[in-house]
Amino acid sequence: MSETVIPVYLKNGEEVKVNDHVYCSPPWAVRDGTPYSVARIMEFLPPEDAPKGPEGKLCFYSRVRLAWYYRPSDVSDRPVTDSRILLAAIYSEICDINQLRAKCYVVHRDKISDLSGWKKRPDRFYFNRLFDPYIKREFEVIQSVDCRNLPDNIRDTLIERYEYVVVEKEVVPDLTDVLRLCDSCQIWCPSADSVQCDGCKRFFHMGCVQPPLAAKPSRGYGWTCAPCSKRHEEEVDSRDRPLNTGFPRKTNAPAMRGRGRPRKDRLQAEKEEKLDIKHFRMWPFRYFGQHTVAEDTLDPEDLIFPRTAIRLGAKFQALVPDDIVNTEPHAEQDARGGDNTVEVLSAINILSDSEAAEMESCKARLTNDKGLRSSVDWLTEVIHRFSVAALTARPFSTVNMKSPMRLEKWKRTETRYMDKPWGPEEIAAFEDGLAAHGAELRAVREEVPTRSIYEVVRFYGHWKCARLGEENRRILEHGKPVKPPAKQYRSLEEAAAGQHVGPSEDEGSVLHPSKTATCGACRTRESKTWWKAPKGLSTSILCETCGTNWRKYADLNVRPTREESVPVAAVVAKKPAEKVAPPEKREGTPLQGPVAKRARTSTSAQSTPPPALSTAPQLRCMACHKNGPLGKVLQCKRCSFRVHAGVCGAIVGPNSVDSWICDVCKNEELQEAALNSECLVCPRERKGVVKPAVPPNPLPPDSYLHARKPTEGQGWTHVLCSVFMNEITYTDASRLRCVEGLSSIARHRWTTRCSICHQTEGAVIRCSDCNREYHASCAWKQGYKFGFEIQPVKSSRRDTTTMITFKGESGCMGPIVSCKEHQRSKRDMYGLCEMNEGGETALQVYCRAYKQAPVTQAHGLLRKARRLDPLFRLDAYQAEQDDPECFRCRTHFSPAFYPVKTQGENTFACHSCHFLDNVADSAMLVDVH
Known part of the structure; x- marks a missing residue:
């Protein structure tokens, strides 16, 4: 008897079947504006309360198993310009059938003859890679018919069962090459157990050559068989003909795809989207990479998921020598793995019935608190203490639970077996963190600074169990809630009549705004249908075109904002009696929509729903270009400069977050430092150019270079x-206030030419990976990488080295700057705004440890005098001059005179003028002299 197939139709009238590709999305309120997900239908499932057996299969479907596809933006931060490319995955989930939206088409790249034409058609996607969500790595996907370097039985099995094969990128050339047989035994030799002759290009098992090879040649070296080696020696001895470097090797690997004009055949395109794809147990591909045993493919029960290298061997396990000296006490008696080194958690199984009854009576007298009696942590510790008493032959009456501490054998200090009770304020902060960050407990822990991450993880388990307990008690009292009609079991007659599933396109996301509505992406004011917009745009609606592109393709081409074009004169003409203000600028619009990936919703089992996402405003830091909540990211009230508080030295209370003003804007009001806020160690403007009294900022407040600090000389x-x-320090490193030490910067930094702007003005820094030198501001504008690195310190130098601990890593912290050519270096760098568990940024930790001036050793004037002492030494050239004169200020009195080559021979500059030429502005000479 053939299985009855019940048709399933969407609300738009399209029929969907198994292996069709569809858009899937929960209602707008649940998905919070994220685009649709693309998936393949694996099977339709009846309700959970449907009867078992054949009768249960003929019912009104309420669930569907979907094989997900990922968009590249879901799994990485790399920008992808092609909105039609997807990443396959061997990952499925059971969802509500009403989440299906519409049909789409997903085809492998190799099966598309005209890719540009394919992408021009709506609802068309393609893939050529696979992403594994468990090991978080991408793999190549090739057709199984292209695998040639395999025995016939294995290749036939792959082709018969699967349409595609998932492999690592470096395995593709070997797998698609011709069949490789050992030249000695004529048996297939896989790449891991074979070696290729560098002369004749034949393959051999490493055990078939004489003598057998113990290992493959190192990278960069080759191996030749005996005949080729002998032939090479004869050629060298004869010297009458050129050396033969090897025979050209033929390959059957697939040719590179041509770059000519694609074939535009409409019929061919329709055939490609309806090609039959082989599926074995509902999956069209399996892993066949470098960590696969080829013969295991013949077993139908073999796992198809991607794999990684096993963690066995000296790289992951410690090999302790037998003759190692153990300095711990009682080393001779306590052998490793013996009974004395094992922490016994429970020995109840060795108790007799009478002893067990005595233990139960003693346990009832330990506490009267009903909450403790049902606590897992308390019961675990009670069993542990009773077990220790039984093993040491002590009576159970001696066990008490007054001490909340316990001493474990593998720890030197006592620890609590139960966490301290959480207060109402901590619980409220924890729940607010869950509402803002979901189950990302490290981010939640930042909202509860009084608790460690371990306590937060444990409390999350108790909190979730408490919610489940409340739900179960509510079900016992009032019964299970009534299921909606779409999820109820239907009879055979109702199921055979077909069904329409899926929400309509306008359900929960179509709006009817006013006549002055504006699209948040393209700024158009005309559209037949308006859709809700994701968060972060200037308006809350999208036009029909932008709304479709965002929901289906996650593509949102945002047009930059500009000023209103309504002339002020026209407004004044209408209302001459009123004072009209100039038109305001529209709020800034992000260049891309939110990239947060929505949480998958499943109805396969009842679980506590995830907390609602926070609606707190998010600000984008101009240093790390990442969003953060208001308070961690501050915004200047005047210039709208946005930056993490930890990278600009700002310490702001919760009530002053909205009124924070950056140092440059604050100085315009207080005038405690110079009104000219140009950096003293960056290139100055060229001489001879007339500058205004208060020059504008060199960069608008949309760059991290807007963050400036005053110096000890009011610069x-x-x-x-x-x-x-390295030479610069701060009087107050916690707030990065009062920069000191400009005069102690090495002279070669001032005279070296910047490799970016090619100017010799200002002080330069050196790249950490090469000899290039450039200004720090020039490197930041060019997108060079700034960060901090922690280097391990030898035990002999720890007493003389300042060590810090950041994110669990201890050592000496140092600043790192890398050119773009070193982006792929293997350095472990921490970004400027990267935070540790205490909420401090890497820049804060570094400045607090290494940039604090010794304010307790001497006052500021004495510290400045000590820095200037090396500059008072007379130059040998200056000693030969009787009475030098400064060419600019005409003074004869100076600690040192310096020759000025640009002004001619025997022309000198005093120490002040020379210092200001290299550091300060020439306009400040009058104030100095």
């Missing part, structure tokens, strides 16, 4: 420049 420096100049 200014960039925070970036002062942090990455």
Whole structure:
């Protein structure tokens, strides 16, 4: 008897079947504006309360198993310009059938003859890679018919069962090559157990050659068989003909795809989207990479998921020598793995019935608190203490639970077996963190600074169990809630009549705004249908075109904002009696929509629903270009400069977050430092150019270079420049206030030409990976990488080295700057805004440890005098001059005179003028002299 197939139709009238590709999405309120997900239908499932057996299969379907596809933006931060490319996955989930939206088509790249034409058609996607969500790695997907370097039985099995094969990128050339047989035994030799002759290009098992090879040649070296070696020696001895470097090797690997004009055949395109794809147990591909045993493919029960290298061997396990000296006490008696080194958690199984009854009576007298009696942590510790008493032959009456501490054998200090009770404020902060970050407990822990991450993880388990307990008690009292009609079991007659599933396109996301509505992406004011827009746009609606592109393709081409084009004169003409203000600018619009991946919703089992996402405003930091909540990311009230508080030295209370003002804007009101806020260690403007009294900022407040700090001489420096100049320190490193040490910067830094702007003005820093030198501000504008690195310190130098601990890594912290050519270096760098568990940024930790001036040793004037002492030494050239005169200020009195080559021979500059030529502005000479 053939299985009855019940048709399933969407609300738009399309029929969907198994192996069709569909858009899937929960209602707008649940998905919070994220685009549709693309998936393949694996099977339709009846309700959970449907009867078992054949009768249960003929019912009104309420669930569907979907094989997900990922968009590249879901799994990485790499920008992808092609909105039609997807990543396959061997990952499925059971969802509500009403989440199906519409049909789409997903085809492998090799099966598409005209890719540009394919992408021009709506609802068309393609893939050529696979992403594994468990090991978080991408793999290549090739057709199984292209696998040639395999025995016939294995290749036939792959082709018969699967349409595609998932492999690593480096395995593709070997797998698609011709069949490789050992030249000695004529048996297939896989790449892992074979070696290729560098002369004749034949393959051999490493055990078939004489003598057998113990290992493959190192990278960069080759191996030749005996005949080729002998032939090479004869050629060298004869010297009458050129050396033969090897025979050209033929390959059957698939040719590179041509770049000519694609074939535009409409009929061919329709055939490609309806090609039959082989599926074995509902999956069209399996893993066949470098960690696969080829013969295991013949077993139908073999796992098809991608794999990684096993963690066995000396790289992951410690091999302790037998003769190692153990300095711990009682080393001779306590052998490793013996009974004395094992922590016994429970020995109840060795108790007799009478002893067990005595233990139960003693346990009832330990506490009267009903909550403790049902606590897992308390019961675990009670069993542990009774077990220890039984093993040491002590009476059970001696066990008490007054002490909340316990001493474990593998720890030197006592620890609590139960966490301290959480207060109402901590619980409220924890629940607010869950509402803002979901189950990302490290981010939640930042909202509860009084608790460690371990306590937060344990409390999350108790909190979730408490919610489940409340739900179960509510079900016992009031019964299970009534299921909606779409999820109820239907009879055979109702099921055979067909069904319409899926929400309509306008359900929960179509709006009817006013006549002055504006699209948040393209700024159009005309559209037949308006859709809800994701968060982060200037308006809350999208036009029909932008709404479709965002929901289906996650593509949102945002047009930059500009000023209103309504002339002020026209407004004044209408209302001459009123004072009209100039038109305001529209709020800024992000270049892309939110990239947060929505949480998958499943109805396969009842579980606690995830907490609602927070609606707190998110600000984008101009240093790390990442979003953060208001408070962690501050916004200047005047210039709208946005930055993490930890990378600009701002300490702001919760009530002053909205009124925070950056240092540059604050100085315009207080005038405690110079109004000219240009950095003293960056290139100055060229001489001879007339500048205004208060020059504008060199960069608008949309760059991290807007963050500046005043110096001890009432000048200014960039925070970036002062942090990455080793000679510069701060009077208050916690707030990055009062920059000191400009005069102690080495002279070669001032005279070296910047490799970016090619100017010799200003002080330069050196790349950490090469000999290039450039200004810190120039490197930041060019997108060079700034960060911090922690180097391990030898035990002999730990007493003389300042060590810090950041994110569990201890050592000496140092600033790192890398050119774009070193983006792929293997350095472990921490970004400027990267935070540890305490909420401190890497820049804060570094400045607090290494950039604090010794304020307790001497006052500021004495510290400045000590820095200037080396500059008072007379130059040998100056000693030969009787009475030098400064060419600019005409003074004869100076600690040192310096020759000025640009002004001619025997022309000198005093120490002040020379210092200001290299550091300060020439306009400040009058104030100095």
